[in-house]
Amino acid sequence: MIEILETPPLNAIQDLGRLGYRCHGVGRGGAMDRVALAAANALLGNDENAAGIELQLFPVRVRFAGDTVFALTGADCEARLDGRLLPPWWAMSAQAGQELVLSPPRQGLRAYLAVAGGIDVPEVMGSRSTQMRDGFGGLDGRALAAGDRLAAFPAPAFALRDGAGLGALPASLALAAADCPQAQPGETVLRVIQAAEYEQFDAASQAALWQTPWKVTAQSNRQGYRLAGVALQRLEPVEMRSHGIVPGVIQVPPSGQPIIQLADGNSAGGYPKIGVVIEADLWRIAQAAPGSALRFVSCTLEEARTAERAVAAYLGTLRRLAGYCRLPSLGKVA
Amino acid sequence: MNTGVVVLAEPRVSLCGSAALLLDAEGPMTLPTQERIWRLGDRVRDWEGVVDAQPGMNSLLIVLDPLEADPQALSARLLDVWPTIEAGRIRGRLLEVGVVYGGEGGQDLPDVAAYHRCTPQEIVALHAAPEYVVFAPSVSPGFGYLFGLDPRLFTPRRKVPVMRPVGGGVSIGGGQSNLGKPYVEGGPTMNPTGWHVIGCAPRLPAPFDLAKDPPNLLSLGDRIRFRVDRIEA
Amino acid sequence: MILEPAEIMSLVAHMRRVGVAEIELEEAGSALRVVVPEQAIAPAVDGTAAATTVAAPYVIAAEACGFFQPGHPARAAAPARGRRVEAGEVVGTIAAGPLLRPVAAPAAGTLGRLLCAAGGRVDHGTPLFEFAPHSPSSPDSGKRKDTR
DSSP states (O other): EEEEEEEEETTTEOOSOOOOOGGGGGOOOOOOEEEHHHHHHHHHHHOEEEEEEEESSSOOOOEEEEEEOEEEEEEOOOOETTTTTTTTEEEEETTTTTTEOOOOOOOEEEEEEEEETTTTTOBBHHHOBTTTTTTTTTTBOOEEETEEEEEEEOOOOOESSSSEEEEEHHHHHHOOOOTTTTTOOOOOEEEEEEEETTGGGHHHHHHHHHOOOOEEEESSSSSEEESSOOOOOOOSOOOOOEEEEOEEEEOOOTSSSEEEETTSOOSSEOOOOEEEEEGGGGGHHHOOOOOEEEEEEEEEEHHHHHHHHHHHHHHHHHHHHHHHEEESSSSOOO | OOOOOOOSOEEEEEEEESSSEEEEOOOOOHHHHHHHHHHHHHHTSSSSEEEEEEETTEEEEEEEEETTOOHHHHHHHHHGGGOOOOOOOOOOOOOEEEEETTGGGTTTHHHHHHTSSOOOHHHHHHSSSEEEEEEEESSSSSEEEEEEEEEEEEEOOHHHEEEEOOSSSEEETTTTEOOOOOOOOOOOOSEEEESSEOOOSOOOOOOOTHHHHHHHHSSOEEEEEEEEEEEEO | OOOHHHHHHHHHHHHHHHTOOEEEETTTTEEEEEOOOOOOOBBBTTBTTTTOOOOOEEEEOOOSOOEESOOOOOOOOOOOOOOEEEEEEEEEEEEEEEEEEEEESSSSSEEEEEEEEOOHHHTOOOEEEEEESTTTTOOOOOOOOOOO
């Protein structure tokens, strides 16, 4: 059981999202940084789709109402358990009554808190993710607030081999970003596959897509990131019919300033698509703060597949090795 | 300014990133073509590597498992199967919706009339004449994308989105018309849109209710008729 | 291959812990035999591991095998020497593949010299830090009390 003592708005329960409900206009939703949430669950031996808490705004304070094991991944937000500093991407035992305090991140944007067993909220359309726009999933379809008490599913009882916990090599170190010689330090490099309307853009716009930085504006959130940069123009603007879209689609509205649709993005749209950020790099966007810059690197389907396999291998190996660091215990966890 | 939508001579499958394909049907948007798209959507859901399918307007988005699926093989298979899919009439239920055209809830009606060089009354008559068919799920759970707008009412979307009230807005964008969800207590009251809002349906049933199975009030193939309750200046 | 190298390293550590010298695994036509040799103590980076001073009489040693990092791989390493640490504080990590095992302070105290290079390969028992506990009743030769 976790009790929320203090939280700004917009922090909510998420899992890996909804699949199979697009015929109702329901998109994937779920964690923005799926790799961080999956890594937290891997450290704990949870179901890979177990629900955790996505933390987007800080400071956050929670109290563990019972003995449990938790994992904290994603943004490095100087977490302290009863005052003791935790390393980033770390799992550790907590005793009943201990308090976990998270400060605004020094690196990254979104942190993920998972507990052994996963957060127990009802599944809605195959997922425990909070869909705030339509008010369903998660905890009553809303963001968390002080006073909320969250239960965890019962987990097989275990203790960590090391009292000091165990960690995961953060995804930013474990998973190589694409090569981009012109990228400045701190810029987020994303692999992009050309989309159906790429050829409709003029040569200067095509070149600008790959060669110039794209600033993440303040109008960036779980629905999408609005970018600022060179205005992208089509040779001959034609109306598009409304069509299904996926997280990662880079739409270009008539202003020429691109929008990347993300987890809570629309499931359909009518703007031309110049490219699509590959699935394996979407987590990088989740950690790119407003004011920072993105770089796009052209990518083939084969390269995308290789990147996707690297993510799966990272998470799979982490899960296996973390298993050696858990010992069965007589006590009941969660 | 442009005057229309690209009409393909041949069906086309394009990559939508590493884990989705978009099939664009050949020819203009028609009910028989859309019926084939719905049927193809039902068919591909069972294919290996496919995790979801979503009809669009004259198109089908196929969402793939990024690790298991072979997008190239699936593209070829889609193009093979598509011509064999036959249209089949799905005559869905009819929902009649009372609309107040113009006025505060339909503030773009005068501009749309001016664009088409006719009177607001003529726009309303053209808009309320046909029976619209729910062709595809929309951007979020709701009434879906509707087919049936008189081609004479084709109105390009705005270059710069504007803020318009949330709650039963009846709008035109390009060659499509749309019915917005009713206002939800506590939700946002305004919404950015590139569409032209020409009316408002003040009394609407909830289009999406999780207590029901299926949660959507209207399914693909269901129909909507707009009844002119009033035209305001 | 039944196990990846990182997994074998973890297995070896576990065998050491429970005192098993040899193990054989067979799976789907492949076999793996792991023999744990006599434990070797790696020399200190800056010379002699044994050259401890009065100020830092104990050694924090590795309890896992893998690649050692003082501090944490995602954070710029602060100089260890002279740093005051709390009991149980994570002062370094040992990476086996993507998994990080903690190197924790056995008691409240002060870190002395770093005895292993950052990124260096370590084994069970490899000395990592010199350590001076604050209280004289503190641990036996830097061996961490398991908090479990």
